Structure formats: C-alpha cells, structure tokens
Amino acid sequence: MKYLKFLLVGIFFGIVLVKSEAVSWYRIYEMFRFQSFHMYGIICSAIITGVLFLQISKKRHIKNLLGIEIFVPKKEDGFIRFVIGGIIFGLGWALIGACPGPMYILIGTGVYSMIIVILAAILGTFIYGAIKNKLPH
Amino acid sequence: MEYILNPWPWYISGPLIALVMAVLLYFGKTFAMSSNLATMCSMAGAGKFVDFFKPDWKEKKWNLMVVLGAIFGGFIAKYFLSNETPIDLNKKTILELNTLGFNDVGKTIVPDEIFGFDAITSPHGLIVLIIGGLLIGFGTRYAGGCTSGHAITGLSSFQKPSLIAVIGFFIGGLIMTNLIIPYIF
Numbered sequence: 001m002k003y004l005k006f007l008l009v010g011i012f013f014g015i016v017l018v019k020s021e022a023v024s025w026y027r028i029y030e031m032f033r034f035q036s037f038h039m040y041g042i043i044c045s046a047i048i049t050g051v052l053f054l055q056i057s058k059k060r061h062i063k064n065l066l067g068i069e070i071f072v073p074k075k076e077d078g079f080i081r082f083v084i085g086g087i088i089f090g091l092g093w094a095l096i097g098a099c100p101g102p103m104y105i106l107i108g109t110g111v112y113s114m115i116i117v118i119l120a121a122i123l124g125t126f127i128y129g130a131i132k133n134k135l136p137h
Numbered sequence: 138m139e140y141i142l143n144p145w146p147w148y149i150s151g152p153l154i155a156l157v158m159a160v161l162l163y164f165g166k167t168f169a170m171s172s173n174l175a176t177m178c179s180m181a182g183a184g185k186f187v188d189f190f191k192p193d194w195k196e197k198k199w200n201l202m203v204v205l206g207a208i209f210g211g212f213i214a215k216y217f218l219s220n221e222t223p224i225d226l227n228k229k230t231i232l233e234l235n236t237l238g239f240n241d242v243g244k245t246i247v248p249d250e251i252f253g254f255d256a257i258t259s260p261h262g263l264i265v266l267i268i269g270g271l272l273i274g275f276g277t278r279y280a281g282g283c284t285s286g287h288a289i290t291g292l293s294s295f296q297k298p299s300l301i302a303v304i305g306f307f308i309g310g311l312i313m314t315n316l317i318i319p320y321i322f
Contacts, residue, residue: 003198003199003202005164006164006166006199006200006202006203006206007202007203007205007206007209008206009157009160009161009164009203009206010202010203010204010205010206010207010208010209010210011206011207011209011210011213012153012156012157012206012210013154013157013203013206013207013210014206014207014208014209014210014211014212014213014214015210015211015213015214015218016145016150016153016154016157016210017150017154017207017210017211018210018211018214018215018218018219018246019141019144019145019150019214019218019219020144020145020147020149020150020151020153020154021144021224021246022150022154023211023246023247024224024243024246024247025246025247025248025251025252026224026226026230026234026242026243026247026248027224027226028310028314029230029234029314029318030226030227030230031310032307032310032311032313032314032315033229033230033233033314033315035226035227035229035230036226036227036230037147038147039147041146041147041148041151042147042150042151042154043151043284043288043289044151045147045148045150045151045152045155046150046151046152046154046155046158046289046293047151047155047288047289047292047293048151048155049151049152049155049156050155050158050159050289050290050292050293050294051293051295053155053158053159053293054293054294057162064162064163064164064165065163065164065165066165068165070162070163071162072162072167072290072291072293072294072296073167074296075281075282075287075291075296075298075299076281076298077298078298079301081279081280081281082280082281082298082299082301082302082305083301083302083304083305084279084280084305085275085276085277085278085279085280085281085302085305086276086280086287086301086302086303086304086305086306086308086309087276087305087306087308087309087312088272088275088276088279088280088309089272089273089276089277089279089280089283089305089306089309090276090305090306090307090308090309090310090311090312090313091272091276091309091310091312091313091317092268092269092270092271092272092273092274092276092309092313093273093283093284093306093309093310093313094309094310094311094312094313094314094318095265095268095269095272095313095317095318096266096269096270096273097247097251099170099171099273099283099284099285100170100171100173100174100273100277100283100284100285101170101207101283101284101285103273104170104204104207104208104211105207105208105210105211106211106246106247107208107211108207108208108209108210108211108212108213108214108215109211109212109214109215109246110215111246111247111252113252113253113256113257113266114252116257116263116266116267116270117266117267117269117270117273118174118270119270120266120267120268120269120270120271120273120274121174121270121271121273121274121277122174122177122178122181122274123270123271123274124174124270124271124272124273124274124275124276124278125171125174125175125177125178125274125275125277125278126178126183126187126190126274127271127274127275128189128274128275128278128279129175129178129183129187129189129190129278130186130187130189132189135279
C-alpha cells in the first residue's frame with residue numbers, strides 16, 4: 001500500500017506525457033529546429049506552475065506528508081559537470097527523442113525497442129560511476 | 138470525451154507535469170527520473186565493483202514504482218485515451234524529415250526508421266540506439282539530473298546548477314539535431 005500512491009503518480013505522469021506528445025521523437029526534433037512552440041510551451045508552463053507552487057508553499061509553510069515543510073534539495077555546486085554532462089545528455093536526448101521519463105513511458109505505448117536504449121543507458125550510468133573520480137566536476 | 142482523446146495543448150500539459158513534481162514533493166520525494174538508472178545499476182549488483190552504486194537501493198523502491206506506473210500510464214494513454222490524430226507538426230519539419238528519408242512523419246509517436254523492427258535489426262540502427270542510450274545514461278548522471286530533476290524541479294526552485302545544466306542540454310540537443318542527425322540518417 002505504501003507504494004500504491006507512487007504507482008498512481010507514475011500512471012498520471014505517463015498519461016500526461018503521451019497526451020502532450022512530449023514523448024514523441026518528432027516533437028523533440030521540431031523543438032531543436034525551432035519549428036514549433038509546443039515543447040517550449042510545455043516546459044515553460046511547467047516551470048511557471050512549479051515556481052508558483054514552491055513560492056506559495058514557502059509562504060504558507062505547507063508541510064509534506066512527513067510533517068516537514070516542503071523543500072527542494074539543493075543541487076551540488078559545480079560548473080564543468082553541469083556543462084559537459086548536460087551537453088552529453090542533450091546529444092542523447094535529441095538522438096533518441098526521449099529523456100529518462102519517456103524512455104519508460106514509450107515501452108507502455110508499444111515501442112519495445114526502447115528496452116535497448118534503457119539497457120544502454122544503465123550501462124552509461126555504470127560507466128559514469130566507474131570513472132567518476134577521473135572526471136572534472 | 139473528445140477533449141481527452143485529442144492531443145492535449147501545451148498549456149494544459151505543462152501545468153500537469155508541474156503537478157507531478159508538486160505531488161512527489163508533498164510525498165517527501167523529488168521528481169528525478171534519471172536516478173532510476175543508478176538504482177537499477179545497484180539492483181544488478183554494481184555496488185560490488187563501484188562504490189558509487191550504493192547497495193541500499195530498496196530506499197529508492199518508490200521511484201521504481203513511479204517508473205512502473207509510467208509504463209502503465211503510457212499503455213492506458215495509447216490504447217484507451219487516444220484517437221488516431223496525427224501529430225500536428227510544422228509542415229517544414231515534415232518536409233525536412235522526408236528529405237532525410239523519414240516516411241509517415243507524425244503518424245506514429247516515434248519514427249519506424251529508428252525504432253521499427255527493420256531499423257533495430259540493422260547494425261546502423263542498433264548502434265544509434267545504443268549510443269543514444271549511453272549518452273543519456275552517462276550524461277544524466279554526470280550532470281546529476283535530467284529534464285525532470287534539472288529543467289522542471291531545479292529551475293522551479295531557482296537553482297543555478299540546474300540553469301547551467303539545462304543550457305548544456307540545449308547545446309547538446311541543438312548540435313545533435315542540426316549538425317549530426319542530417320549525417321546519420
């Protein structure tokens with residue numbers, strides 16, 4: 001039961017991303033060619049709504065289910081890791097047309113070849129973990 | 138019902154994605170899809186070889202449930218909540234992709250030329266998927282997050298590292314789509 005709520009959040013997330021067409025390779029291609037506002041509209045309206053939610057919950061001291069005020073964990077400091085890591089992810093995002101959420105969602109829509117991408121992504125994550133200490137952060 | 142079956146406009150979809158972030162924060166968690174890849178490494182026993190992958194992956198079970206739900210959600214949306222509306226792409230996009238050798242652009246969610254049986258059983262197609270996956274897995278962990286963690290959560294909470302990362306995402310995406318994709322398809 002403890003996990004049911006997370007399963008439901010996931011289902012909702014999957015439905016929204018399919019219905020918004022954000023899981024479509026074509027939409028990602030179009031976005032990086034600046035030929036449509038659609039994806040920019042989704043990302044920007046999500047961020048604006050997110051800002052409003054976080055500002056309101058901060059002002060009203062809204063608590064989460066655990067009784068602690070809602071907060072977003074701080075990202076680690078750094079510069080190079082965000083630039084280089086970001087660029088590397090961006091290359092993959094545009095090639096596959098999916099980021100880590102849609103990779104899973106697409107399996108549900110019947111794009112089973114995404115399993116190959118996910119296995120490769122797990123390997124990519126493993127390679128990062130293995131050589132992490134040799135990389136500039 | 139028609140409103141649900143047709144594709145949803147961006148101004149509905151964007152706020153609903155923010156709602157996912159809000160609900161997860163309310164549950165005391167964060168919206169972070171790429172971290173599941175590290176969890177799966179841990180599950181597979183990667184912690185035996187690399188300390189980065191902590192063996193206590195059971196604490197991250199909630200996020201794997203989000204993943205499982207997302208797969209179900211994709212299934213429900215595709216088979217119960219959709220009609221056959223083609224994606225309303227820019228005419229220019231369709232023409233460009235036609236010249237690159239993509240047919241039936243926008244009629245399915247993803248192109249058969251990349252994800253179809255013929256594509257993935259050819260060495261070229263298989264290499265594309267593997268390289269793409271490696272870039273996503275390596276890049277997200279190096280950058281410490283993906284679209285959900287940095288672009289949505291990080292920017293909503295005004296975090297500078299996330300802004301740098303998102304700029305990186307776009308630099309990488311622009312390079313791939315504009316300079317590399319025309320040569321590989």
